[in-house]
Amino acid sequence: MTLMSREGSNPQIYRLLDEWNANHELQIRATLVPQRDFMTKFGVSLAGGVVPDLVAIDLIYVPRFTSIGQLIDITDIVQAMPFADSLVPSHMRLSSWQGKNYGLPFAVEASFLLYNKQLFRAAGLDPERAPLNWEEIYDYAQRINAVGPDTFGFYFSGACGGCAIFTLAPLIWASGGDIADEAFTTSSIDSAEVRAALQFYRRMWDAGFVPPGAVVDGGENFTAAFLTGKIGMIASGAFVIEQLETNYSHLDYGVALLPGQHGGAASFAGGDVIAIPKKAKYVEEAREFLHWFAERDVQERNYAAFRVLPVRLDLAGHPAYANPAMQVALETLRIGRTPMTPKYNDLIGDLNGPWSLLIQQAIFGDDMQQAIEDADRRFQEIMDE
């Protein structure tokens, strides 16, 4: 049987499958698809009727498939789990449709503020005190920028809507705003909080706190930029902690919650949900896999032992997560939010869609107000379709 997943989002996938395959007759083979082709590949496989038996879907796309009945109902599996309440909440919310459950968290991740303590010190800042509102971020970025000609205060991938929702949306949420109402029926792109967040990014860009290459970065440089050691602050996720700990131990970093305009905190919960497509061949075995991989000892051996965040929060006390950065990451999983709409791809995920265009036009373009109004109109049109 096969498990289809996007590349790079599931560092635990091969370890899990190795352990499964060592103990089971029926072997599972992983099919990894490049991230930006995932929807196309999985969509084509559904249309063609040749589906994987298990699929790890970026959680934001799950409503698209549950809403048209393409996934198998696994409510009974969830109910049989004594630890069901501790499964990462945002993933569980997005895999539910009309009271039934269609998936489990498989790879969990949520955004936070990552900063370079060495640069904080060089700029005369206290490395143990992270910024608590936007003015502080701006102020810190300014000071870090002044450290040297090749150091920059802040970074974001400017040509990547998927990155911006991960990094910018929490700033909006923490300030009490949102890009739409909860059911995604009314756009609120044209609102004070969204405008303020865009203006905040734009001010940092105009002031030169962000490297000029950010304007074309479609996400390739999302983590690499910080790893150069030349960037003061960036909104990032737990996947970078593992990299920092293993390959960049010389980089002294700190992690904090992403603040709102005047304080508060929020986070975008991302990652993958594992589910069984309707036309899967080995449904029984796939269900068994879902039962198995969330077990405490399996999670400990394959997630915790490699500092990969667990899919259930009752493992937060595991010694592997003692690192303060990991504790912040676990906290973001508790408060993490994710927009839930079957139209996520058309609204936000699409590289040429209204959200991506808004980020580029509002931050790098000439007319922010026009960009906001255009995006607001497109959002509403797509939601009304």
Add this chain to the structure above:
Amino acid sequence: MNEKTSAGRSVAPWRASRKLIGFLFVLPSVVFVLVMLVTPLCLTIWMSLHKWPLFGEIEFAGWRNYSKVLADVQFWKSLWFTTEYTLTVTPLILGTAFCLALLVKGGYRNVGLFRTAYFLPVVIGFAASSLLWVWMLNDQLGIVNRILLDLGIIDAPVVWLGRKSTALLSINLSIVWKVVGLSMIILLSGMQAISREIIEAASIDGAGSLRRITHITVPMIRRSIALVLVITVVGSYLAFDHFYIMTRGGPQNETITAVYWIFTNSFTYFKMGYGAALSMILLVMLLVLSVAQIRLLEKNQHG
């Protein structure tokens, strides 16, 4: 009598089997064209008349997909951008190919080496060459900025793909590098077919090398030029890979080509029927354009 009938009989089957053999010879091509060209084309036409989501119910839509195109601002914007791209890249390719063909025409030593070198990028895939250029154009690590900085032409690294004008320029240059070899070979073969006597006669009459090029080479290879023109124009109108990889349609959706938009509709929005309708419109446009080009060049030859 017996002889006669047997002779009569032997002729007819021989003719029939000759026909059969002829048919068998063209059969592979016929099957190929039917399977790889006619069937998909018919399917595309059929799809374009339906509301055809990648998964879900397929409904007959009649001409609705086609009437929707009229109001599709992005499609017309994309079509105009593709035209801009074609109008800029075609003269570049044709001019460069012509100059290169003149350079490698002579029989001097090691000329094969240069022909190979200029042709080499043609055998690289579009995706690989696009990625290569993305990194060469990178503002922090790219060699293009390094060279220009060292030569003192620019003061600070340029984000080449960050603005529409520089992005179009960068992609044009990368495409010239990638495809010019093929056009060069076509023009070269045309030049080599010109009989030596004509050129010698012109030289004796006192025509300089520039006059020989404008008055003999260009008119004599008109057919090759027409071929290069058609291939380049069609190829440019179908541009997708390098824009998808190098700019992703950015900055601010200003470099979305027509095929890019077809791809987005079909495989991002999963509107296969609408994508098919857009494809049909592009196909008709290209047919008209190609026929017009060939007619134009042939007419000039006779007139």
